Amino acid sequence: MLRDSSGGSGNRISLGVALRLLAVLGGAGCGGRAAATGEPGAPLPGLGAAELARFRAGAELFNHVFTPAEGLGPAFNENQCSACHTSPASGGVGGERVLKATRFDRATGCNQLTEAGGENVRRQLTPQARALGLNGESPPPAATTGRFTAPALYGLGFVDAVPDAALLELQERERAHHDGVAGRVGRTADGRVGRFGRKADVATLAEFAATALRFEMGLTTSRYPRDAVQGRPVPAQADPAPDPEVADSAVARLTDFVRFLAPPGRGPPRAGLTAAVAQGERWFAAIGCAGCHVPGLRTGPSPVSALDRRRVNLYSDLLLHDMGPALADVCGPGARPSEVRTAPLMGLRFRELLLHDGRVTSLRDAIMRHGGEASAARDRFAALSPGNQVELIAFLETL
Secondary structure, eight states: OOOOTTSOSSSOOOHHHHHHHHHHHHTSOOOSEEOOOOSTTOBOTTOOHHHHHHHHHHHHHHTOOOOGGGTOOSEESOSSGGGTSOBSSTTSBOSOEEEEEEEEETTTEEEOOGGGTOSEEOOEEOHHHHHTTOOOOOOOTTOEEEEEEOOOOTTHHHHHHSOHHHHHHHHHHHHTSOSSOOOBOEEOTTSOEEOBTTTTOBOOHHHHHHHHHHHHHOOOOSSSOOOEETTEEOOGGGOOSOSSSSOHHHHHHHHHHHHTBOOOOOOOOOTTOHHHHHHHHHHHHHTTGGGTSOSOEEOOOOSSGGGTTEEEOOOOOOOEEEOOGGGOOOOBTTBOTTEEEOOOOTTGGGOSSBSTTOOBOSHHHHHHTOOGGGHHHHHHHHHSOHHHHHHHHHHHTTO
């Protein structure tokens, strides 16, 4: 049993917790070659010349400012991808909070209110739309709303490359341990395994990119060939660009930029905390954090050598977990309001706003806001001595 560093015996971790973590982590696909890491915004090391060219072409589109003549709007949140993904470099996190609106019914499930202006609520309008008297979108009546911060995009190529079977296996392993933690694979509206988005309701990176184009910027693609404002058709004069406004080849360029963004490696410990960080990593596993924030997942076969069968330190199982009523807001196609995909902690040190809605800014506060399936791990953290809590947080600050 792991004891606190003061030499006392108060912070003992049960054998059951330790055995469960060994079982789950043992099946998490942690073997294989380690994924290469890089500086934020940099391309993944090990890419070939053609892949680097695709990355650079995608970066140009990611930073491009779209205009109404190119199809922006008529309702939108920002006019370029990098407006929401800026810190500490292109592809990173942002300070914006996207407003989402859904309606959940226990009998019928989640209504994403697409026909009424949901799920994303876009507040800005193009000059053409304003001239025609259109209004910005607002949450539909009787909707539940939630605000979501923009996530970092680093390392998402590895998320895309984790096989569905690995996530389904993690789900079954977690269910086999009747300890209150049982992650669930997210599903898309058509029933496929999801992994992207806070509700794990998007299956592939290409769909993730097309969804952002349509529901953040009002840019249509072959996947989403029509736009609407508050669920109503858009007058032709308000959106003169022919649909689809973004060609499949451009969506592929954008997807390649995100796919080939390097995941960040671990940062150095703060001065004098090297030993504390090592001990904090042990506490992270011992109190149960690693049961959901699984340190490593393994990708499957990929035509991209740098993504092929690699172990990536996501610190997430990419599954949905019930986080309790305090963190509940909108629902997803396969997710109840209180269910949220385990947030990857890779790159955590670059975030200022924590939890899915950015409601707190300190790691300790974020831990203590965990509820539902994470309640036991939260309570074990609270039971640690102040010194041991500092150790665990020092470890998190290196991610």
